[in-house]
Amino acid sequence: MKAFLAMLLIAGAVQASPALASSSSASPLLGSWAVDTTRLPVPPAVRPKGVTITFSDAGEGKWATRVERVDANGAKIHAEGIAPLDGTPASVTGNLEADMSAATMPAPNVLIMQLGKGGVPASTRIYTVAADSKSMIETVAYFGKDGRPMLRTNYFTRVR
Numbered sequence: 740m741k742a743f744l745a746m747l748l749i750a751g752a753v754q755a756s757p758a759l760a761s762s763s764s765a766s767p768l769l770g771s772w773a774v775d776t777t778r779l780p781v782p783p784a785v786r787p788k789g790v791t792i793t794f795s796d797a798g799e800g801k802w803a804t805r806v807e808r809v810d811a812n813g814a815k816i817h818a819e820g821i822a823p824l825d826g827t828p829a830s831v832t833g834n835l836e837a838d839m840s841a842a843t844m845p846a847p848n849v850l851i852m853q854l855g856k857g858g859v860p861a862s863t864r865i866y867t868v869a870a871d872s873k874s875m876i877e878t879v880a881y882f883g884k885d886g887r888p889m890l891r892t893n894y895f896t897r898v899r
Contacts, residue, residue: 766796766844766847766868767848768794768848769795769796770793771791771898772794772875772895773895774787774789774792774877775894776789779893784811787808787810788809789807789809790806790808791806792804794850801823802822802823802844804821805817805818805819806819806834816833818831818837819831820840824843826841826842829841831854834854836854837862838855838856838857839854839855840852840854841853848869849865849866850865851863852864852865861881862881864877864878864879864880873896874894875894875895875896876892876894877894878892
């Protein structure tokens with residue numbers, strides 16, 4: 740819980756910095772992104788068939804995120820939420836991994852999102868769009884089942 744609160748404070752401090760704060764309406768993150776499933780660090784038999792993330796400007800300084808996933812068996816799940824870009828916690832629905840998120844955008848092509856479930860940190864995700872606006876990298880920081888810190892990188896291409 741302390742780590743989750745610390746991340747929220749850091750996210751808020753980054754967003755509050757006038758030199759770093761940006762408008763989401765100018766962000767190249769806006770749109771839909773599909774993960775390259777062939778590069779996911781899991782065995783092919785259990786990889787999802789597809790994952791699409793859609794970011795949109797919800798107005799009034801809020802960011803909408805929708806994740807759609809088709810698992811290896813073809814079952815579809817989705818998660819969505821609308822969060823202010825000032826690091827304030829907001830609800831997430833439909834997600835097995837998180838029920839809260841906090842987000843900040845320190846640059847037009849970077850979104851930092853902290854996820855939590857039941858008051859416990861789940862993961863921190865940093866989305867960075869390449870200069871050509873055609874690809875995006877998601878860096879995921881989390882704790883493994885053994886309690887050790889882990890990092891994972893996911894690669895996305897723009898769908899629209």
